[in-house]
Amino acid sequence: MNIEQFQQKLLEDGKNSGFGDMEVYFEKSTRFACQVYKGELDHYETAEDGGLSFRGTYNGKMGYAYTEKLDEESITFLLESAKANAEVIEDEEQDDIFAGSDSYEDIDFYSKSLDEVPIPDKIAFLKEVESKVANYDSRIASINSCKLIEQSNERVLANSKGLSLHERKNYLALVLSVIVKHEEETKSGFQVEITKDFTSLNADEIAKKAADEALSYLGGKSIASKKYPIILRNDAAADLLGTFVSVFSAEIAQKGRSLLKDKEGEKIAAEKLTVIDDPFHEDGFDSRNFDGEGVASKICSVIENGTLKTLLHNRKTATKSGVETTGHAYKASYKGTLTVAPSNFYVVPGKKNRDELVNSLNEAVIVTKLSGLHSGANAVSGNFSVAAQGFYVKDGKVSTPVKQMTIAGNFFELLKEIQEVGSDLYFATSGIGAPSLLVKELSVTVE
Known part of the structure; x- marks a missing residue:
């Protein structure tokens, strides 16, 4: 069951179960991270996290519940939990459900081109950055971290008053930590590059920034x-x-x-x-x-x-x-x-x-x-x-x-x-x- 089908059935069943105003809020985040060390892939991670919250008025009080699953059993669970929650709510300041603004911007914050970059290309770029830093200056002692993180987020908000909103966004961050040493003195430099456009990343520039930052602290x-x-x-x-x-x-x-x-x-x-x-x-x-x-x-x-x-x-x-x-x-x-x-x-x-x-x-x-x-x-x-x-x-x-x-x-x-x-x-x-x-x-x- 996808999110659109789930929210529609949840709101329908909620109405039939005696709820008044209702709201569904869905959020999902995906994360890809990899790290290289001395030219080899040292760490690789993909993760997905998210879930859905429901709130609705029942007998004049607002009840709340949430779930990580989008299935039939979760709909029953959400409605029963929200009812039970509403019965014990004692807060006199009750939240309400917002009907919606007159108009909304419709800006796409999601970079499809970033999403379409093959993972091997990202790993290869990371290895290139590490290599360029390592060979930049004889005083480069080590590279503590050479990591790439890609994050994307999706949100859906819908309610019984007819409001239905959806948006996605993503970005990529490259994190570089460099250790330099001259005689008995050791310093570090830290560089973070953040972008929504993978093609804008330049390995030479990133390596130079990180190395120069660390070297500049010597003396x-x-x-x-x-x-x-x-x-x-x-x-x-x-x-x-x-x-x-x-x-x-x-x-x-x-x-x-x-x-x-x-x-x-x-x-x-x-x-x-x-x-x-x-x-x-x-x-x-x-x-x-x-x-x-x-x-x-x-x-x-x-x-x-x-x-x-x-x-x-x-x-x-x-x-x-x-x-x-x-x-x-x-x-x-x-x-x-x-x-x-x-x-x-x-x-x-x-x-x-x-x-x-x-x-x-x-x-x-x-x-x-x-x-x-x-x-x-x-x-x-x-x-x-x-x-x-x-x-x-x-x-x-x-x-x-x-x-x-x-x-x-x-x-x-x-x-x-x-x-x-x-x-x-x-x-x-x-x-x-x-x-x-x-x-x-x-x-x-x-x-």
Whole structure:
């Protein structure tokens, strides 16, 4: 039984069993991963995961159930389980079933060409990348990881009010970790390439980026521990933004865990900072046409020239705040409850490239990598203190890598102290994106 047949019969049987409004949510993900080591296939994995959730009103209460199987027995199980669940529900705030938006975008986020690339071709490309890295420089000591991951996701949402939505998306990520050694010093470099177009991948470029990144950290020196102007490289900036992105959730704010609560319309950041959530961005990896409730996705301006325009809402949080939903209802899986989460959430790039940001500074630190963000950052207070890698800038030029440093600051203050926004927008697989950012100052401690 396919998903269309299953949902149709489930809704029909649900109606005959006494259910009122009903919703079916189906999700399936497939994953292919392989890894090579010294020219040989070291790891090969294919996996599929997914299932279906059902919710419906029974005797005035909403009942929930889910299953991993799409068969006749599962229909009976879902209806009986949802009935039993509805009978014990005591939450006074009952969710309802959304009838649907007036219109929806119909953008195809699925790359058929990526799906059609033969697996042997992907493995051969991975071996080519590994070989090119290994032969790039005599200081390449080893390749810790040379892995390719292809991920695809499918969602279906249908209900008894006539709503029927379906979408698919996919991407490919190549992960490369390189170890370099010179005399007694050892450093590592990490490179991730993400694409929906396999033909855009260039083995020489990927190998060079990963090797150069690792080699650039050799010869690190100590600098004075003090406050410096900071350039957060685009990938580090995206990691930091992703760590604190929950503060833009209306659900988190309504629970008293975000300092942005009731700050709409206020200046919370530098004039040069604009943050947008764009579910259709061609370079984003968390695109969607509809959210977890079936609300049509739309481009949302979150921060505009430093002013907080809105938090991200689902229908429940929007009702509490007396505003319209922004279309950000989210389910972490078919088993999950509805929460709030962004799609492609990013800092709008400026016009200056990274070199121009560097050239404008007499003394600064470029941060290229942050470690321990989950343990060293507090999303409620905004405080963070994390290990970092990067470079010392002197007289407008990159001078030397910096040994073992820690940077510390406050995310909410950092937003206010952004002086320049770079042009080099980068998106992580999470959908969080940022260009390089020049921050007035952060505390740098060097061991």
